[in-house]
Every structure is written in C-alpha cells, then in structure tokens.
Amino acid sequence: MSDKSVVVIIGAGLAGLAAGVYAQMNGYRSHIFEHHSRPGGVAAAWRRGDYLIDGGIHFLMGHRPGQPLYDLYKELGAMDGGRFLDMPDYGRYFDEVSGRSITITADLDQLAANLRAISPADGRLIDELIAGVRAMQGAGTFDMSMGEPPELASRWGSVRLLWRMRRVLRYFTGRYARPVSDYAQRFQDPWLRRLVANLFLPEVPYWFVLMLLALLAERQMGLLEEGCPGFVHPIERRYRELGGQVTYNATVEEILVEDGRAAGVRLADGTQHRAEAVISAADGHTTIFKMLGGRYADEPTRARYRDWQLIKPTFMVSYGVARAFDREPHVSMFSLARPLKVGAHVVDMLVLRVFNYSAHFAPAGKTVIQASFDTDWDYWHALHADRPAYEAEKARLAAEVLERLEAHYPGLSTQVEVTDVATPYTTWRYTLNCRGAYMGWLPTSKQLMTSLPRTLPGLADFYMAGQWVVPGGGVPISLLSGRDAVRILCKRDGKPFVAR
Template structure:
C-alpha cells in the first residue's frame, strides 16, 4: 500500500469514480463535497411521495460484454436490476399541427417511416441509416477513452485509428458538421427539425449516428431506481474500499507551494494536506476561484474565450394522479404558443415521463417532467434583484407548461398533486456549476475537436475530472479513472483495477 494521500474535490460521479480508483491503487483518499449528499448533477430528491430525478436521462453500455459495462463492474453498479432497456428513442409531437413522429430503435424501420413521411428527402434518410448501420455492433461508448490523452502514445492512436478505419468516412466531411447544417437542404422542414433534435442541433452528425447505433444495439437503458440509487452504489463501493468522504464541506482554496498543489482550505478555515489534489468539480470555479486564475494558461483561456458554453435548464416536475403506460419516455413537444422567458422565446420543451419504473411514484401515479434551455443571466439577476418576481416567474412558467401538457393530456391539471421547479440558480446553489449548467462546454462540432487537458499549465500534482474534461455519464466516470491513471504514472507505478 502507498503512503501517499489524494484529496478529491466533489462527490459527483467523477469524484466518486476517482475515489474508487484511488483506493484500488492504495492511496489514502478523502473526498470533500459541498452538498450534504453525493451525486452532484446526478441528483434526485423527494417531494412528498414522489421521487424527482433531475439527473441521468439514460445509460449507455448497460449490457454485459462492453468496455463500459466492465467499468460499471469496477465501480460496483453492474447489476442488471439497475437497468431497464429502452424500447424507443422517443417521440416528436407538434401540438399546433397535430403531428407526431415516433423514433423506433430499429434503423430499417426508422428509415422506412421517414421516407414515407418525406419521399423527397429519401437520399439523406438513406445516408443517415447507412451510417448508423455501419456503426452498429461496434463497442463505441467509450472507444479510445480508456487512457487519458496524456498517456496515449502515437502508436496507441494509430492502433485505434486502424480499428476504426471503416468508420472514418462517417466522422469527417459532412458528418463532422452540425445536425442543423446536415439537414439544411431537407424539403420537409418538420422532419428536419425532428432530426436536429435527436440530440441537439449544434452537435456533430457522427455523434448522433453513434447514439442511434448504440440504442439500436440494445446498449441504452433507463436507470430503474433513478440516479440516486446508482450514485449511492458507487459511494458504497468507495466506502467499502475504505475511502473517506466529508459532506457539507466547501473547498475555498487549493493550497499551492512552489507551483505544486499540496492540499485544500475549507470554508471554515480548516486545512487538509495531500500529495495530490483532484478537482472533480466545476473547472471554471477551480481555475478562477480555488486557484485565483493563476494557472489558466493560454490554451484554456483561449477555450473559455472562443468556445461556446453549454446552456442551463429550467426544469418543472409534476407528481400526477394518473398513469402514462403507452407514452414514450422522451418527448420533444413543439408548442402552439411559445413561452416568453426574458428576451427569449421557447418554442419547444423536452418532456420526460417516468413510466418505466414504479420507483418514482406510488401505484396509479406518475412523475412527468418538462425542461428547456434558458439563460443564466436572466434567472440570476431576477433572483438577486427581486426574489418575489423570481418566485412569481417560476409559478407563471409552471402554469404555462401545464397548459401545454393539458392540450396533450386532457384533464391532467386537476390531477397534479405536486409541482417542483429547478432553475439554473438551483443547480448552481447545490453544485457550484458555472452559470448553473449541467455540462461545461457546449456540445458543438468545434468543442468536440478542442480537447481539455487533465492538468493545468504550470501547476503540478493537480488533476482535473468531471463534465468539463469529458461530458456525458461515461466520459465523466472515465475522467475520474483517468485522473488516478495520471497519479500512478507520476508515481511510476502500475495502475490497478478491481471488479466486484
């Protein structure tokens, strides 16, 4: 066992993952978490008899036999009971035009449906289906991410490229463009809008192709008991490995001597010292607050200056005294009348129905959740300058969202037993995430090309993990693992893993 110590900032998925791998490799480990419970963005909370899940929408690699499932085994969450296979990718519903498009998992079936809807767009539809078919059957969820870039040799990269050579054509050219650019020439603009929102309009085409292929392969699932239970299982794994965690402890500063991180100072003035510090929280907070902006470096500063950041969300959840057995879990709802939020019009909302498990609501009841992208400045200014208006604005939007749901599900309004609202300020308060956004960099073609390093220029013994380093649940979990790989490399010792 090593005599070295690691301090980890944040008990979200990245921090807990880093903690598990740190203990597997023999380092004394303590996690400090700002909130009173683990999970970070992967958060659940109770409202009466309803469980509100504000975190993980779906899980990839949820079937045995993939690299990602092996990671789940190492973290103690590879229990088949955790995962409920997705039955469809989702639905798009236009309230005003009374149109609905369901997205099946079977790609041939999807292509046939889309061509029947818009024969004029058959060439693009066939092109998309061909690409998804090419990706199917490949273990892609974490391909090329098992090691951090800093430890990936040129030979390793060439080997990975050779294995992926048949897919190269689908990761460059038009497939490297955004979905909205890819669909710009489509005749059927309703269909184009649906395809753009298979993930986000700004993300690259190849990423959407990969998601559709993973779903078609049966490697995409819902969490049966929500993200709270999933997070608690990783926390248990960490504690079973004799890791230590302190909740309700906000790190105020990372301690540095001679350009080397050696510990942290908490909000109450307590200092704790270690050989390595891993910041698994918000990178913006880490760089500009915990380190006073001293180690940002030109590359990271340029990325903050030029790369689009992800937007935060407004989320309204309803506990309803009825069921939705035959509805899609994921629904994009095109509104008849847009919602006015500050200076921005919201023309569509994402509706999530928790009808795949009885864990979220009592018998014959359900949780239905609506969310949309919004602006941090609007909510932050409103909350600080006029708390009463802030509260009133939340109530107004809940009412207008419910009015739209009433069109889709007549009679739902009087059946609502609880309404819960989370604004960007809510997420910022509990997680310290910059501008209340669940991701760091926006999911754009440019940002996918711009790699974020796991260390800061000019500062040793500090490593970064979390959603700024690598987004999505798989990437976030792996970022914690990669941080410990870098620690082991610095110590010139092999990196070990253990499965449950």
C-alpha cells in the same frame, strides 16, 4: 501507509466518486470533500412527498454485459444497484401545428419506413441516415469521442484507435462533422428538417446523432429503474467499503500550493486538509480561477474559458400526478404552436419525460412527469436578486407549462399533487457549475474532438477530472475521467494501475 499516499478529491459527483474508488484500489488514502449534502453532482434526485424527482441521468450507454462500459460500471459497483431497462425507443416527436408525430424506434427498418412515409421526396437522405447508423453499430465510436488524455497518449495508441475505427472514419469528417442543424437543412420536408435538427442538441455534429441511434439499435441505451440514486449510491458505497472518506457540506475555497505543488485544500469553514496530491472533479472555472486564483491558467486555458461555448442551462418543472401514463413513451418532444416567453428568450420546444417505466418514482397509479427547456443563465441569475419576482416567475412558468400539457392530457391540471421547479440558479446553487452548465462545454464538433490536458502548467501533483476536461459530458465520460486522473497519478508514482 505514508503521508505520500494521501489524495484529496474535490467533488462527489460521478467523476469524483470514480476517482475515489480507483484511488483506493491503487493504494492511496483518499478523502472526498463535497459542497452539497449528498453524492452525485448533477446526477441528482430528491423527494417531494411520495414522489421521487429525478433531474439527472436521462439514459445510460453500454449497460449490457459484454461491453467495455458495462465492465467500467461493474468495477465501480454501480451494477450492485437497481436494474437497467433497455430503451424501447428514443422518444416521440410531436408537432403541435401540423399534428404530425413520429416515434424514433430502435428498429431501423421501421424507422426508415416511418421517415419515408413522412417525406418520400427525402428517400435518398433517409437511406443515407440509416446507412450511417448501421455503419456506426459495433464500430466502437464512443472510443473515438473519448480518446486518451494527453498525459497518457502515445503514438501507437493513436494508431491502434484509428485502425479500430477505420470502417467509420469518414463519418467524422466533411458534412458529417457539421452541426446536425446544418445537415438537417438538406431535407426537403420542413417538418423532417426540424425533427432531425432536434434529435439531440442542434449544435452537435451529425455523427453524434448517428452514434446515439446506433447505440439505440444495439439496445445499448438503458433507463435506470431506481433513477439516479440506484446508480450513484452503490458507487459511493463501493468507495466507502474500500476505505475511502467523504465529507458533505464541505465547500473547498482554496487549493493549497507549496513550492509549486498542490498540497491540500482549505474549506469554507477555514479548516485545512493536507495531501500529497489533489484531484479536482469540481467545476472547471471555479477550480482554475477561484480555488487556484488563475495563477496556473496559461493562454490556451484562458482562451478556452473565455471563448468556448457552454451547454445551455435548463428550466425544469416536475409534477407528481395522480394518473397512470401506461401507454405513453418515456420521452416526448413537443414543437409548440404557442411558444413560451422567458425573459428575452422564446421557447418553441418542450421535452417531456414520463417516469412510467418503474414503480420507484411514484405510488401505484401515479406518475412523475417532467418538462424542461433550454433557457438563459443571465436572466435567472439577475432575477434571483429579487426573490419574490424569482418565485413568481417560477410559478408562472409552471402554470403555463401545465396549460400546454393539458392540451395533450385532458384533465391533467386537476390531477397534480406536487409541483417542483428547478432553474439554472438551482443547478448552480447545488453544484457550482459555471452559469448552470450541467454538462460543461457545448458538444460541438470542434470541442468534442479536442483533447484537453488533465493537469495545469507549473503546478505539480494536481489533476482534473469531469466534464470540464472531457468535452461531451455524460455518465461514461465523467467516470472514465475520474479513472484517468488516478492512472496519471499512478504513472507519476511509477506503479501499475489496477482496477480491482
């Protein structure tokens, strides 16, 4: 095999691993260089004593046989790992002020009845919500949000996609394309308004929430029995079995450019690795403005990184608890009666994940629970300069969150055996994601529906993959973007793309 077949891939997150697998399948010799000591990127998990702390994938779309995404996971080897468990519900919403709660069930008839019981006066809007969810079922709405990269798009491909989506196209325009927080204001009941606005992120379009609830109703949202390792490691294993190489603790500092083409990379230790093509599945800002020095950023690219909104980073505290949570939902959203104060930011919503659906996270009779909330990057970045103050703030918030949870689970404080805290700075330290933005761009309607190029003007043999080139983030998007980078590479080389 000639040197023209060598491809360097930056990053062993999901997009980088997928690019590596498909590169090997298509006859290229690829080498992945990863900043961290393990694969997965933001799909991360780590051990604290007997407990597995999973800070990554919350759920997986399209995990059942017969779905295109299932075929994608199988191609990559992900189905060789742990089992995937159907999500019985989306989670529970609990308002501490009123004491009201509701479980977002996959049974749409039951969900409609539960919502009407809360607010009979909002019956028309509840019927409209359920009708939208039913319309999204089986409509392939994920195809619409993904689309083809500009480098592979064709007029007829766009026409075929629109034809497949004709039944639900109206849901991608007008009031359905507005932020769900805006749409929620139409409900009369203030509690219901807050519930609807926080079913996902308040900034996502209303159609995005309809799509999620449709996937839930179709039993196409699953939990990972073994957590992120059971999904990530089989993909890495598949990559190695295909002959791929991966080097960890290898931070790329520069993408080498010769005669207007990407020619390899230089690592932080000074070593250079030559290649005929480079695929960056790393942070977009770092790639464009640091590794390439901003030399190939045209005005639309500069405007995007200057003006587009990033997803807010999170503060996450996990507790290993000597207690079983057998009857608890896997996710609860608590609207706090007493908000937390973090710098200048007021936190009034706390999300709690309960890892009670598998024995892989804790010993028998014990459980990992994990609370998280949106926070501010600048606060944590500045605070980290004063390490004692940074550690003290982590400890304060871990204690305050535990105090809030104690009200729902009496005796919890005495049962905690392990406490683990991750801040936005933690996310940046291990992934180098700009401002700790774990999913890249904020999935607003405009940003979700914008098709971004996977190449840069004036730079040949260079391609990008990951959440920074496909707004919306998540597992399928990351994997598909890695596949698309290799599809574009195959198109460049005039050979058919294969996936086996």
